[in-house]
Amino acid sequence: MNPGMRTSASGMIAQQKMVDVIANNLANVNTTGFKRSRAAFEDVLYETVQGPRSPNGEATINAMQIGHGVRLAAVTRIHGQGGPEMTGRPLDLAIEGEGFFQVETGDGTIAYTRDGSFTLSEAGQLLTQGGYALVPGIVIPPDATVVTIAGNGMVSVSVGRDAQTVELGRIELARFANPTGLLSAGGNLYTESSASGAPMTGLADEGGFGRVLQGALEASNVEVVQEMTDMIAAQRAYEINARAIRAAEDMMRSIDDLIR
């Protein structure tokens, strides 16, 4: 059995995974706050099939190493800023810069999101589309008329007939040493992992945290043209590896034909 065949098969598997990642990026091109991922590959074990030698005592021939293919090393999420999409809806918030909104999930743990399309609960709490409450909670009184959220996260409302402005509190954001290490929990939520490090919380527009933009949502940072180019490259690489398997197969057959 020609080991080259298995090597080429690993190349085909790798390209298949590349297409999987690209397909997921493309599927989420219109998902609010979605961050694209990139598949990274690396070579695997090398086998030294022949040590260094000097056949006639003079020139030395290098050791010969043969590699055994490729594997998926990582799927890295690229946390680049997505463009703000103006919606005009007062409870739509986009973060410009670093940071995540903190929300409380059903089991009481904190999850993190960049999707700021909030709604109000019956009690006036800010909720995500998934129904999770923003932490620390901000309760909008039922008689509030206009909700204003400033760049520094200050939520203020106009109350009563004389439109008196009342400040309710500031939105707190969380940041991570290594945001790439966050785990995707689905529903536009991320959870902390050992790779991401512990969250650092702070107020918006202070100490490196991003600004909050009212009336806008952060678009995904997927660029369709780039994904399409990557897909074409992956498809060609897949074909070339299939071609290498055919070549190895053909070589085996010609040996096979020797014995009749």
Added chain:
Amino acid sequence: MTLPAIVTSARTLGYYTRLQEVTANNLANVASDAFKGDRITAQSLAGESAPTAVHTLDLRQGTLRDTTRPLDVGLSGEGFLVVRTPQGERFIRGGSLEVSRDGFLIDRHGDLLLGEDGPLHVAGQEVVFEADGTVLVDGARAGRLRFETVADPSLLRKEGEGRFAALAKTIGASGLQLRQRAIEDANVSPLLGTVDLIMIQRAYAANTEALRTMDGVLGTVTGDIGRV
């Protein structure tokens, strides 16, 4: 009883099998970050009629591709960055770096990148890599990455995972430049690889044909000549 030509053909087939394996590995890694291809060339040694496979590492520069990710670094020129692994210090050609939870710069396998004064602490908001390897965190100098190489490519051994082990004393790499937000592509040409595959396939078939002819000759000698 053998004919020397049969041995030569058989050994030549061995050479082409090696060549096919190496080409297949290069092509499998066409999308691997900063992959360096292997090259096998035929060398005819005195007293041997079959080609001897000679392996060399192809260290040519790969294209730098912009990724927008701040911790992606690509190298331009000859040389490597140094990581501290459980097996000792190893070379890498940049790649997607990360920050460990205690704030140190690590590669994607979790091993520390080494600067001139040891591991680099980069906890902060913005990490900037300068072309000469200087790392700035929020504008303050955190250290400078070690740029190293060996005197000759034959002193490097690939270990997989994009890593190289130095078999001799390492020396400082001059003329190496680091680029942030970029990754070096594999230096394998899919086109040349495909052409090589075709060539290997044909050469292999030709040598099996030669083997068959020799076998026929041997058959005639043993089967027909002895008969009256």
